[in-house]
Amino acid sequence: MQVQCPKHKDSQFLYILPKENEVEFICDQCHSNLSTRQQQVQLQNLINIRKAYQHPEYLFSRITNSEILQEFFIELIECEEKNLNYQIMEIEKFIKEVQNQLIVMQQELYVYKKKYMELRLQIREKLEEIIKFDQFKKIISNLNHLEKTINPQDIKQSERDVYNYFQDSILKKQLSLNNQIFTILNYKNQQTRESRINYPEWNKLNQLYKQINEMHTSFNIMINPKFPGTIENTFLLAREFQAKLIDIIVKKSNKPITKIELIHQECQSNLNVQTFWNKVDGKDNLLMVFQSEKEYIFGAYSPCQWVKSQRGQYVSDETLTSFLFSQTKNQIYPIKQDCRGYAIYCCFQNGPVFGGTSLLNRAIQYFQNKSDLHITSNFQNGSSSLGTSYAIEGNQTQTDFEINLFGLDAHKITTYEIFQLSFN
Incomplete structure (x- = not known):
């Protein structure tokens, strides 16, 4: 140009x-x-x-x-081609260094082998001296001289000679011999400890391996672009918002998603709380997506396990990965750190409930009718009061929070989808 x-x-x-x-x-x-x-x-x-x-x-x-x-x-x-070429050239340089270092390390191994063989020979020579090993060898040599002639008396004499050797040279002096040997071994141990070198060439090779591994990891990241994530079998979530949700979940969970499975999908003609609990009871890592009669699309994700409780109970999210969302508003509402104990509320009489504050009545834990998201027992209606347990943007009014998810004053559900996520 x-x-x-x-x-x-x-x-x-x-x-x-x-x-x-x-x-x-x-x-x-x-x-x-x-x-x-x-x-x-x-x-x-x-x-x-x-x-x-x-x-x-x-x-x-x-x-x-x-x-x-x-x-x-x-x-x-x-990730331009010249950057990749530079990365490859750097890795090739390290490969040559590794090859040269392998040769040096091999030489180092032979040096240490030689030192070990010399040490073993020194210990052997001292041991031979202490236990009078020459006497034992002489007895065995005499036995060998009998060759093929089998003379019971000669064999018996050799047996007595070996027995006497064991008794006189070792067993009768056992304590003294053991002490002498321990003294020698301790001396040799001190010598080797003082002169020991902790394989410097091997350590250099390890460092090179670490560096080349880091470079390989960096190269691998460069040539594996992070493709936008998608969710199959959804009629409610737009492609871009699918990618946004997946990216947020991966970042919050700090682990990759391996599978997203649609476990339930219902429309207005068949919405009921019994079907909902039959599908979600005992499951965790659920992503729920709802559409209101004003065609507002919203939902929530939580790693918490949904349990069909008879009395009702809040489930805490210690990982702080739970969040609500509005696709219509393109907004994410993460759980507040000090409200982690109110991530979800499980009760067989209600649909999904996210956030709120609890009221205790003896052993029964109720939720106040002011939850961030509450789907009622008939699964036709609901309410939204964002900002209770899930954070909202500071420039919105309380009225905005209450109508944010469903849209206007309508709080009716027409369609919903539930997905279960699996991780590595």
Whole structure:
């Protein structure tokens, strides 16, 4: 791109500046003439013409309104071929270092082997001296001289000789011999401890392995882009919001999702609390999605286990990964840290309940009718009072919180879906 800017001689157009109803080509001088505040605002919107011409992923990332897709294509842009080539060259250098270090380490092993064999020989020589090993060898040699001649008297004499050797040279002096041997072993142990080298070449190799493993991990991350997640078999969640929910759950859980299974899907003609509890009782890591009669789509995720309690009980989320959401408002409402004990409320007489505060009546724990999300027993109606146990944005009013999920004054459910997530 070498089109000259009509406003500034010898300056070429470098950027596209999108505006509300038009776009403008600008050069570097056009940009430098803007005020500092204008520069900061426009830097976020400027499109580099050369990059846009060469890379469609760059162009799309600059004009899309999807944060998920924008992040994905920015990641692709950052992983250019020259970066990959540089990474490979660095890894190849380390591979050569590892190869050379393997040879040095092999030599080190032979050095230590030689030291060990010398130590063993020294211990053996001292032992032979202490137990008068030559006498034993002489007796056995005499026995060998009998060759094939089997003379019972000669054999008997050899047996007596061995017995006497055991008695005189070892057994009768057992305590003294043991002490001498322990003294020798202790001396040798001190010698080896003082001169011991903890395999420096092996340690260097270990360090190289760690470094090359880190480089390989970095390379692997570069060539494995993080694709936006999707949820199959959902009629309510839009693709972009699916990716947003999955990304949030993975980040909060700090582990990858291996499976998302649709375990229940109902429409208005068959909504009832018994069916709900039959599907969710004993299950955890559930993602629930609802649609109100005003076509507001909202829901919740919690790792907590749903238990069909007769008396009713709150379940605590110590991981703080539970959250409510509104696809219609494109909002996420995480559980408050000091309200982790009110993540979900389980009672066979109610549908799903998220958040609230408890009232105790002897052994029965009730929830106040002011929950962040409450689906009633007939599964037709519900209420929403965000901000009780789940956090909301500070610029909304209490009235906004109460109608945020269902929409307007209507609190009726028409459709819902429940998914169970599995993790590594």
